[in-house]
Amino acid sequence: GAGVSQTPSNKVTEKGKYVELRCDPISGHTALYWYRQSLGQGPEFLIYFQGTGAADDSGLPNDRFFAVRPEGSVSTLKIQRTERGDSAVYLCASSRSPGRQETQYFGPGTRLLVL
């Protein structure tokens, strides 16, 4: 079946611009996670949704970052006033539920480059 998809696959923007990154989770998965991965490091948690609500946003680095999931499926990560340090791969994952045995299925990521 279809896995997690993310668009765009690559995004180049200029410092100070606004970007939106989209995640389409696996159908029926209630839990959705956003991670950020810098070169040579493991993914770093940003935010987790259970249904439509953000259950844990403790990983968002500052108030320039915001994410929504208005209908409990597709999610959008929004970054305002981008900075060069925001350049990274942004990964989305989904799972059937947030239980500790549940497998998280990751998308291929969006590579963001801020010039």
Place this chain on the structure above:
Amino acid sequence: DAKTTQPNSMESNEEEPVHLPCNHSTISGTDYIHWYRQLPSQGPEYVIHGLTSNVNNRMASLAIAEDRKSSTLILHRATLRDAAVYYCILRPDNYGQNFVFGPGTRLSVLP
């Protein structure tokens, strides 16, 4: 968050078994041990997970120490496609807790 320690890198020859170690001395009694791997230019993918008993699936085996302070991921016959970064992650009891990834072990497979 409970912490895991893995070697930075390992090498294996093709078609030989690989044992990838992970130390998690601060693990709590209800933490699940998950292993994921990340192939170049892809998102992480699930490999295996367990709690106390050893686990086997079509991809790998997971051997968990009796005191649960360490575990070993076993690839029975490495292929070139197994070259990836392997992450050992503890999933605590908190419902919905995200994964905390370390730097992982970069596995190289030599033909």
